[in-house]
Amino acid sequence: MTQRPDEREVRELLAVLRAEHRDLDERIVQLEAEQSNDQVTIKRLKKQKLLLKDRITALEDQITPDIIA
Secondary structure: OOOOHHHHHHHHHHHHHHHHHHHHHHHHHHHHHOOOOOHHHHHHHHHHHHHHHHHHHHHHHHHOOOOOO
């Protein structure tokens, strides 16, 4: 199955964004495990993680064919 060039670029971007999402998740878990009192940082990281997830979902929707039920 040959991918269109733009689809390949989207898939590459998705891989990068997923890695960033994973890194943020690990950082959040680490801060929470340390029982850090830096709730502002944790909240900021969670918001950034959520924004990344929304972007990932939007890109996945671009490359996933619509299925008519």
